Amino acid sequence: MADKPNSTNSAGTAYAEGSIRVLKGLEPVKQRPGMYTRTDNPLHIVQEVLDNAADEALAGYGKKIKVTLHDDGSVAIEDDGRGIPHGIHPEEGAPVLELVFTRLHAGGKFDKGKGGAYSFSGGLHGVGVSVTNALSTRLEVSSHRDGQLARLVFAGGDVVESLSRRPLEPGERKQGTTVRAWPDPKYFESAALPMGELVQLLRSKAVLMPGVSVTLVNEKTKESQTWQYKGGLRDYLLQTLVGEPVIPLFEGEGHADAGHESFAEGEGAAWAVAFTEEGAPVRESYVNLIPTPSGGTHDSGLRDGLFQAVKGFIELHALLPKGVKLMPEDVFARASYVLSAKVLDPQFQGQIKEKLNSRDALRLVSGYVRPALELWLNQHVDYGKKLAELAIKAAQSRQRAGQKVEKKKGSGVAVLPGKLTDCESRDLAHNELFLVEGDSAGGSAKMGRDKETQAVLPLRGKVLNTWEVERDRLFANTEIHDIAVAIGVDPHGPLDAPDLSGLRYGKVCILSDADVDGSHIQVLLLTLFFRHFPKLIEAGNVYVARPPLFRVDVPARGKKPATKAYALDEGELSAILDKAAKEGVARDKCQISRFKGLGEMNAEQLWDTTLNPDTRRLLPVQLGGLSFADTEDVITQLMGKGEAAARRELMELHGDEVEIDV
Known part of the structure; x- marks a missing residue:
C-alpha cells in the first residue's frame, strides 16, 4: 500500500509531525x-x-x-x-x-x-x-x-x-x-x-x-x-529628599514571629516615611531586596496604614472641617518613603518583577504600619496636628477642583438612567463605573462598592452586537443608551474629535462572570467601545475586571485560623494549594468551590476580590501589537454578520489552542 502523502496547503508546503518545533533548553x-x-x-x-x-x-x-x-x-x-x-x-x-x-x-x-x-x-x-x-x-x-x-x-x-x-x-x-x-x-x-x-x-x-x-x-x-549604610533606610531617605520634612521622619519595622496566626515567621516590613510640602516625592519600594518601580500591594499596604492612622487621629481630635471628606490620596500626596517588605512567596506581575501582586502583602504591611503610626502620632500630638493640616489642605484643594468641573458641565445634562447607582465624588482621577452583568451581581456590587468613588450600572441579558449598527440607530437600544448617558460621552468614530469634557468616570470597568457567557458579554461590550467610543480606549479609560474563578477554604492549622483564598484561574489555584501543603494542610482537606457567576458572591467577597483597588485585578484595554485598521479587520472577522466562513476558518486553524470551558 502506497504511503499516504502529507496534506499540503495551497502554497504547497508540507505540514506534518516534523513541522512541529519543540523549543529546548534556552x-x-x-x-x-x-x-x-x-x-x-x-x-x-x-x-x-x-x-x-x-x-x-x-x-x-x-x-x-x-x-x-x-x-x-x-x-x-x-x-x-x-x-x-x-x-x-x-x-x-x-x-x-x-x-x-x-x-x-x-x-x-x-x-x-x-x-x-x-x-x-x-x-x-x-x-x-x-x-x-x-x-x-x-x-x-x-x-x-x-x-x-x-x-x-x-x-x-x-x-x-x-x-x-x-x-x-x-x-x-x-x-x-x-x-x-x-x-x-x-x-x-x-x-x-x-x-x-x-x-x-x-x-x-x-x-x-x-x-x-x-x-x-x-x-x-x-x-x-x-x-555602605550603617543607618539603613533613614540615612538613605534623608540623603535623597528634595524638600524639608514638615515633621520628623516616621520610621519603624515589624516582622511576624513563629507563632503569628496569619503570616510566616520573618514576613513583615521596614519603612521610613517623610512628609514634605514641596519638591517631588521620593518613593522607593522593595520586596526581598528586589526593586519594584511600579509599586504594588506592599505600597498599597503602606498607603492604607498611613491613611487609617491619620484618619483615626483626625477623628479622635475632631480636626476635620465640615463638608471635607478625607481620602487616602490626601494623606499620601506629600509622602516620600522607602519601604522594604519581606514576603515568603512573592507573586509579581510580569516576568521582570516590577510590581508586587501578592494580595496578603497589603494586610501584612498595613498591619504593622498603622498601629506604629497611631502610637507615634498620639505620643507627638503637635506633629500629628501638622500632618493632619497637610492632609486636610490636600483634601480641600481636591474637592475644589472637582466642583469646578461640575459647574462647567451642569447645564443641559441628559437625565441619568434610573438603574445607575452613582458615586458621590466628581473627581475623574478616582471615579469608576462598573458595568455589571445581571441584576443579582449588580445588587452585590451596589452593597459592596465604595460609595464615594464607585458607581454601578447593572445590564440585563446580552448586550446588542453593535459592530454593524449605524451610530444614529444606537440609542434605539435601551442598554446602550443608558451606558452612553452614564459615561457622559456621545458615540463617535476613530477620526472624530468627540467632546470628552462630559466624561463622568476616569475608569469604565466591564465586570462579567468568569465563564463563557461572561466572556461573550465582555466581547460585546469591548466591540461597542472599540466601534463607537474609540477615544475612550485611546485615552485609557476602559478596563476589564477579572473576578476569581475559585474560592479555597483552608482549614485551621495549629495556631493559624482558617483562611479563605481566591484564585483567578487553575494556575493560581494550584499555587494556593501548594502553599497550604507547605504549611501542612493536605489538598483533600482544602475545600475548593468554583463560582458559577458573580451573583454567587456576597457583597464582601465581591469587594475583596474584584472591587477593592488594592487587591483586585483590573486589566487596561489597549490596542495590542496590531494597528487600529488591522484590529478592525480582526474584529470584523469575529463580529461581522456576513463573516461566518472566515470565523469557521479561524476556528479550524486555532481551535486546538483554546481551552473550552463547557
Whole structure:
C-alpha cells in the first residue's frame, strides 16, 4: 500500500509531525527575549546575577558584593556568599552549577520551608541567571566552595569549557561566586548599561542591607565607588529628599514571629516615611531586596496604614472641617518613603518583577504600619496636628477642583438612567463605573462598592452586537443608551474629535462572570467601545475586571485560623494549594468551590476580590501589537454578520489552542 502523502496547503508546503518545533533548553529565551527580560538594555540580565549575590547576603552568608565593568564590555559580579554548589545533581546527573545556568526552572528558591536554602528571596520566576546566560555571547562562572575552585564557561547559553575543579591555594578566598558575562548586543536595543540606573540599583542594595558593602569598579574610567549604610533606610531617605520634612521622619519595622496566626515567621516590613510640602516625592519600594518601580500591594499596604492612622487621629481630635471628606490620596500626596517588605512567596506581575501582586502583602504591611503610626502620632500630638493640616489642605484643594468641573458641565445634562447607582465624588482621577452583568451581581456590587468613588450600572441579558449598527440607530437600544448617558460621552468614530469634557468616570470597568457567557458579554461590550467610543480606549479609560474563578477554604492549622483564598484561574489555584501543603494542610482537606457567576458572591467577597483597588485585578484595554485598521479587520472577522466562513476558518486553524470551558 502506497504511503499516504502529507496534506499540503495551497502554497504547497508540507505540514506534518516534523513541522512541529519543540523549543529546548534556552531556545525560548533567544526566540522571545522580551517575554523573559527587559530588552531596552542589558541591565536586567545583570540584575539577575546581582539579586543572587544579594540573596546570599540577605540569608546572612555574605558581607561584600563587587561589580566590575570591564574594558571589553563584560560585567563581573563577585560575592563572598556560600558559592554555588558544583557537585552532581542526584536526579539530573549533571553538575548543579551547570543546571543553574542552563535550565529555566532550576534554583534554590523553589525549595521553601524548613531547611530550604532561601526563605526570603526575590527570584521566584525560576528564569533567573539562565536568562543572563542565554542572552550573553560568553559567560564564565567560578565558585569557591568546599575547599575547591570550580570553573565553567558558556557561549550563547551552551557549555564550551566543561566543569574543572582544583584545590584552593593558600590565601585564596574560601567561599563565594564570581560570574562574568558578555551581554550579546543583538538582543538589546542598546548594548550600553544605563549608569544612572545601575548606580541607583547598587546603592539601594546597600541601603536595604545595613552593614553590607557594595562596590562598583569601572575599568574604563578607572573609578570606583563603595556604598555602605550603617543607618539603613533613614540615612538613605534623608540623603535623597528634595524638600524639608514638615515633621520628623516616621520610621519603624515589624516582622511576624513563629507563632503569628496569619503570616510566616520573618514576613513583615521596614519603612521610613517623610512628609514634605514641596519638591517631588521620593518613593522607593522593595520586596526581598528586589526593586519594584511600579509599586504594588506592599505600597498599597503602606498607603492604607498611613491613611487609617491619620484618619483615626483626625477623628479622635475632631480636626476635620465640615463638608471635607478625607481620602487616602490626601494623606499620601506629600509622602516620600522607602519601604522594604519581606514576603515568603512573592507573586509579581510580569516576568521582570516590577510590581508586587501578592494580595496578603497589603494586610501584612498595613498591619504593622498603622498601629506604629497611631502610637507615634498620639505620643507627638503637635506633629500629628501638622500632618493632619497637610492632609486636610490636600483634601480641600481636591474637592475644589472637582466642583469646578461640575459647574462647567451642569447645564443641559441628559437625565441619568434610573438603574445607575452613582458615586458621590466628581473627581475623574478616582471615579469608576462598573458595568455589571445581571441584576443579582449588580445588587452585590451596589452593597459592596465604595460609595464615594464607585458607581454601578447593572445590564440585563446580552448586550446588542453593535459592530454593524449605524451610530444614529444606537440609542434605539435601551442598554446602550443608558451606558452612553452614564459615561457622559456621545458615540463617535476613530477620526472624530468627540467632546470628552462630559466624561463622568476616569475608569469604565466591564465586570462579567468568569465563564463563557461572561466572556461573550465582555466581547460585546469591548466591540461597542472599540466601534463607537474609540477615544475612550485611546485615552485609557476602559478596563476589564477579572473576578476569581475559585474560592479555597483552608482549614485551621495549629495556631493559624482558617483562611479563605481566591484564585483567578487553575494556575493560581494550584499555587494556593501548594502553599497550604507547605504549611501542612493536605489538598483533600482544602475545600475548593468554583463560582458559577458573580451573583454567587456576597457583597464582601465581591469587594475583596474584584472591587477593592488594592487587591483586585483590573486589566487596561489597549490596542495590542496590531494597528487600529488591522484590529478592525480582526474584529470584523469575529463580529461581522456576513463573516461566518472566515470565523469557521479561524476556528479550524486555532481551535486546538483554546481551552473550552463547557
